[in-house]
Amino acid sequence: METIEELQDFIANGYKTFIPHVSMDNAIFGYHDHQLKILLSRYKALEGYCLPGGYIKRTETLDQAAKRIVKERTGLDDLYLQQYKTFGDPDRIKWNEIDFEKFSEMAGVKHIKDSWLMDQTISIGYYAITDFSLVTPKSDFMSTYCEWFNINEVPPLLYDHDDMVKEALQALRLQLYYYPIAEKLLPKKFTLTEIHAVYETILDKKLDIRNFPKKLVFLGLIKKLNEKRNIGPHRAPYLYKFDIKKYNKALETGTTLT
Amino acid sequence: METIEELQDFIANGYKTFIPHVSMDNAIFGYHDHQLKILLSRYKALEGYCLPGGYIKRTETLDQAAKRIVKERTGLDDLYLQQYKTFGDPDRIKWNEIDFEKFSEMAGVKHIKDSWLMDQTISIGYYAITDFSLVTPKSDFMSTYCEWFNINEVPPLLYDHDDMVKEALQALRLQLYYYPIAEKLLPKKFTLTEIHAVYETILDKKLDIRNFPKKLVFLGLIKKLNEKRNIGPHRAPYLYKFDIKKYNKALETGTTLT
C-alpha cells in the first residue's frame, strides 16, 4: 500500500478482495555469513514490532499469498517458503495494544473499530528463508520500518508473534534435516566451508567439519566441481554445486542428515 | 445439531458464535487389531462422502475446536489430536457439488446461497487417532450417516478431502516415528505383539519382530511388567506398559524410531 487513498479503499472495501477473518504472518529468516536474522516490521499504529503479514486474496492459494506478501517486503520471488502452523487462540490479538485513535487519524477514517479488519482473525503461519544480503527490506504506508534483526536479539513482539517465531524456527530447524533448504542460501557454486556454516548457524550447533561434508557428498546432494576459488593467501578450496536431480528427489521423498 | 430449529438458527446467526470463512476438517483415524480405518460422513445435501468437520467458536482455541468436533462424532475426549495443515485453495470447494435446493428444502430456509456459510472458506486440518472399537460413530441432523472406512477402501471424496486424507496420513506416519502415538491405541497393559501390529499397520510396512520391541524397551518408552496374559494354548506373553515419564519427555523433545 503506497497511498492514503489505497489504504482507505482497503479499509472500506478490502473484504471484497480479501478473505475476512483470515490473515497470514510470515517469519522471514535471512542467512548470510554465519548470521541468522529475521525480518521485523514496526507499524505506525502499534507500539512494538511484529512479523510482516497480510491478507489472502479470494483468488489466490495460500502459497501464492505467502509468496506475494514475502515479495512485498523482500522484493524476492524465489525463496524457500513453507506453511508451518495456523494460529487461532481467541486472545491471540491483544486489542488494547492497538492505538485505534492513531490509526483512525492516520487513515483519515472514522469508526475504524467497526471495520472488517478489526474482527477476530486466525492467522496462517509461513516461514521463508533467503540470503539477507540480497534483500533491502521494504516498508510501506502502514509501517515505519522493516528491518533485519539478529535471531538472538529479537525484542518481545506484539500479539502471539513471539510464539510464531519460536515455532517457525523449530520448523525450519527440523526441515533443514529433511530438505536441502541451503540451496537457496548459497551461490550456485560454493565451498564446503560455506555450506558447513549454513548448517551450523541455522541449527546453532557444532557439526564436525570433516564428517559433515562427507555425508552431503555421499548422499549425492552436492557434487564437487573441477574448479577452485581464490581466497587470498590460503589454500584454494574446491567449489561444489547442488545436484538438481537428487535435490528434487530429496524434496519429494525427504532425506535425513545426521 | 439435533433439531431443525437449531439448524435454522445456525444458518441465520451462526456467524455470531462462529468465525466465518474458517472451517475445520478432521481426519479421524481408527486402529484396531491390524486394521486402520478413517471416519467418513455423508451429508444429506451432498452426493458423496467427506471428512467430518465444523466451525470454530469465537471463544475457543483451535485445539479446543478440534477436540469438540471430534467428540461430536466419536464421543471420545481423550484421543491423539494434531494440527497438520491448513487448506485454502480458492477452488477447494466445488460449489456445483452442493445441492442448494435440497439443502434449502431440508433446512426450511430460503436464499441459502446468501448465508454466511456459503462464502469462501479456508479449512484447518487436524488429524486424530483412536481405537475404533471404542467408538460408535454418531450422525447428526445434517448427515445421513458417519462410518468407519478401511483406509484402503476410501471412496473418492468431495471438495479437497482426498488431498486432506493423503496429507493427514503422511503426517500421522511421520509423527508415529517421533511421538508415542500408539499409547492411545492400546490398553494400559499390552503385549509386544500388539504394539508391533500397531506400527506395522499404520506404517503399512514390515518391521522386524525381534529387533523392533528391543528398541522400544531400550528407549525406555515401554516397560516390562511382571505379568503375563493367558491367550489359550500358547506360551503366555508378558505384558508391557508405557512409561509415562519417558513418554512425556518424548512428547516434548521428540524421539526417533528406526
Added chain:
DNA sequence: TTCTATTTTGCAAATTTTACTAAATAGAAA
C-alpha cells in the same frame, strides 16, 4: 505325555557414525 501355536531370546556380520591430525597449498612477506 505329547502336540501345537505362539512368544521369547542372542549373536555375529554388516553398516554407519564418530573421533581424530597431519599434509597440502595459495599467496603474502621477507
Added chain:
DNA sequence: TTTCTATTTAGTAAAATTTGCAAAATAGAA
C-alpha cells in the same frame, strides 16, 4: 627464491548401531 601464515583437504581405526537369522521355551489342549 624462500619462508611463513592461514586455511582446506583427506583417511583410518574404533565405537556404536542396525540387520539378519533360528532355536528354545511354554501354556494349554489333545
